[in-house]
Amino acid sequence: MIDPRILRDDPDRVRASLTKRGLSADVVDSSLAADAARRAAITEFESKRAEQKAMGKQVAQAQGEEKQALLARTRTLAAEVKEADAAQAVAARAWDDALKAMPNLTAPETPAGGEEDFTVIEHVGTPRDFAAEGFAPRDHVELGQLLGAIDLERGAKVSGSRFYFFTGAGARLHRALVNMAMDMAHANGFTEVVPPSLVKPRAMEGTGFLGQAADDVYRIEGQDLYLVGTSEVPMAAFHSDEILDADTFPLRYAAFSPCFRKEAGSHGKDTRGIFRVHWFDKVEMFVYTTLEESYAEHERLLAWEREFLDALEIAYRVIDVAAGDLGLSAYRKFDCEAWIPSQERYRELTSTSNCTDFQARRLDIRMRGEDGNTPVATLNGTLCSTNRPIIALLETHQQADGSVRVPERLRPYLGGDEVLKPVNA
RNA sequence: GGAGGCGUCGCCUAGUCCGGUCUAUGGCGCCCGCCUGCUAAGCGGGUUGAGGAGUGAUCCUUCUCUCGCGGGUUCAAAUCCCGCCGCCUCCGCCA
Known part of the structure; x- marks a missing residue:
């Protein structure tokens, strides 16, 4: 609040x-x-x-x-x-x-308006020109099938629409991305966390997901528990009802958890493949710091997100998200949108928000300071969600024969493999 | 799932049987001061958190709430009653 x-x-x-x-x-x-x-x-x-x-x-x-x-x-x-x-x-x-x-205040830099009113801050890399290379790119569904990496049919059979199995190279890629992300987070001084992905109403409410966003949240029938849509939820509630020592700031956590989303209201949107699904995994950065430091920390979170995307060697742009698209908690939000060759447009891969003291007030998280006990600032940012980076990576680095080149930084996490080769002709 | 025990202002702790003198005791830690060549010791004071009001700030004064949480009984609840939550021990079951 x-x-x-x-x-x-x-x-x-x-x-x-x-x-x-x-x-x-x-x-x-x-x-x-x-x-x-x-x-x-x-x-x-x-x-x-x-x-x-x-x-x-x-x-x-x-x-x-x-x-x-x-x-x-x-x-x-x-x-x-x-x-x-x-x-x-x-x-x-x-x-x-x-x-x-009432939603949070907004940053002066945040553009007014809705989803389409964002400001582009920067373009990084150039979308690959497949026409110049003389072949039409396959989309991730086709590539996933060729590589034996993604099984959508069985996902639907077992769990329904918007579900899938990662198999073979897909499962290895998933593990590689998570490991690389966690290693980077660790190297950057983050504390690694594996949080619970079922939480009490307080945690959901405190992070601002039980208002207008409640439709998108899974609730466990017969129990007062919710499946989290991001580990931002358990990580924000991690220090709820606590008075923290400002000397320990910033408290930086990198949390790995599954994310569950009902995707209510997005019927017919992004129905193909694993772009928009009911479940995926994610490594999320979460930071507790002072309000004064939060603005600079927000830039740092963005830099770490970019470091990860750079390692994947994909083209993306950074946008300053417009006020109407901030959600309840965010004061300012940067999205990194990667170029998806099959869609020929930029799509959100990562997102980082400065929630200032909004969540901390709701969850009663304070720090001892000169002016008494004051609410802290919380920030979050995607380091690596599993699905969309895999899509961007497969589509960007595909070759005419359906094989996929592995970016150099990722190779150590795939047993040194330089190329993922088709297994289904 | 069954039985029992426990939950007090950072940590430990007194108080609960028998309701009012609890404005919650003491110790540790921490902060301020005194003393002292320096340090330690010693001495004195302070130290839960939240929300109101008083000339809308800080300070100050004062009040209310806060003894795991929520109800109830009573003129009055840390204390009595009920429900819930958490932790511990034992039993059963089970990855």
């Missing part, structure tokens, strides 16, 4: 941010009203309660008739306290709900 003080002291800033995201700014006024109501209710309750406590002391010391008289008065007071307490709880809840529904 955003800082309530900003809402109270500078509501116009919040309104501007909401408008930039393409949302109504009416919630600002209703929230402020809820805040005023809440504070009035608290004052009411506290004065009644103070009176009750004072009289309780008199009761303890009084005797006989005097005691009976006091008891008569305290009985009615007790009822009033109970009522005031309930009213206060209701008001507090209304305020909390209003605040929790």
Whole structure:
């Protein structure tokens, strides 16, 4: 949630941010009203309660008739306290709900508007020119079949649409990418983590995935547990309810976990292959640091993402994601979009967000500092999701005969293999 | 799954049987000060967290909540009752 003080002291800033995201700014006024109501209710309750406590002391010391008289008065007071307490709880809840529904502020650099209104920051590499080379590129489905790497038919048979098996070279590639990513993260000072991929509502809610995004989240039937769509969720909740020592910052974690997404509302979109699926694996970077440092750390996360994509020798561009496409938690977001030869366009491969203190407030993660205990900043970034890099890699480095050249940095992770060769002619 | 034990302000701990004097005890650690050639020791003070109010800041003053969480009983709950969660021990089952 955003800082309530900003809402109270500078509501116009919040309104501007909401408008930039393409949302109504009416919630600002209703929230402020809820805040005023809440504070009035608290004052009411506290004065009644103070009176009750004072009289309780008199009761303890009084005797006989005097005691009976006091008891008569305290009985009615007790009822009033109970009522005031309930009213206060209701008001507090209304305020909390209003605040929790409000998205984070946005960075000045973040472009206004929706999905199409991003700013391109940089192009890296050049898309391969297959026409000049004299052959039409196969898409990853075809390549996956030739290489015996991806089994979509059996995926559908066993688990349904948007499922698949990685087999042979595909499974090896998957393992190679994850290992390379983890080695890079380790070399860059990250602590490796394998988090649980089932979490309680608090973790989902705290990371901002139970609002509008709830439709995309799998819930375990009969239990209060959710399957995570990214290890950002368990990693943000990792330090929930803790007061951290700022001397240990930045806390950098690289977490490997499966990711589950219902992909509700994307029927008919990206139905071919393993581009948009209900499950994939991912190595996610997650950082806790100070608000002041978060902006520079965000750039560092982007640099590490780029280092990984560079190792795959694929062409990509970096975009500054527009406000309407930030999601609830992000203040600023960079996506790296790789060139997918079969689609002849750039598609999102990695994404890094600075969530500032938005998630930390929801999850009660603070740091001890000069100005008391203040919320920390959280950031996340994809180091390596498994599917889309495999798509980009197979399609980019394919050769006319259907074999695929392995980028040099990846070779040590594939037993030194320089080429993946077709097994199904 | 069954039985039992435990959960107190960073850590340890007193208090719970028998409700009010708990504004939660003491120790360790930490912070500030005094003392001292220096260090240690010693002495004094401070040290849970959150949310309100008081001339909208810091400070200060004051109040409320916080003894795993949520209810209940009562004028009054760390203390009594119920439910839940977590940890530990034992039994059963099982990768």
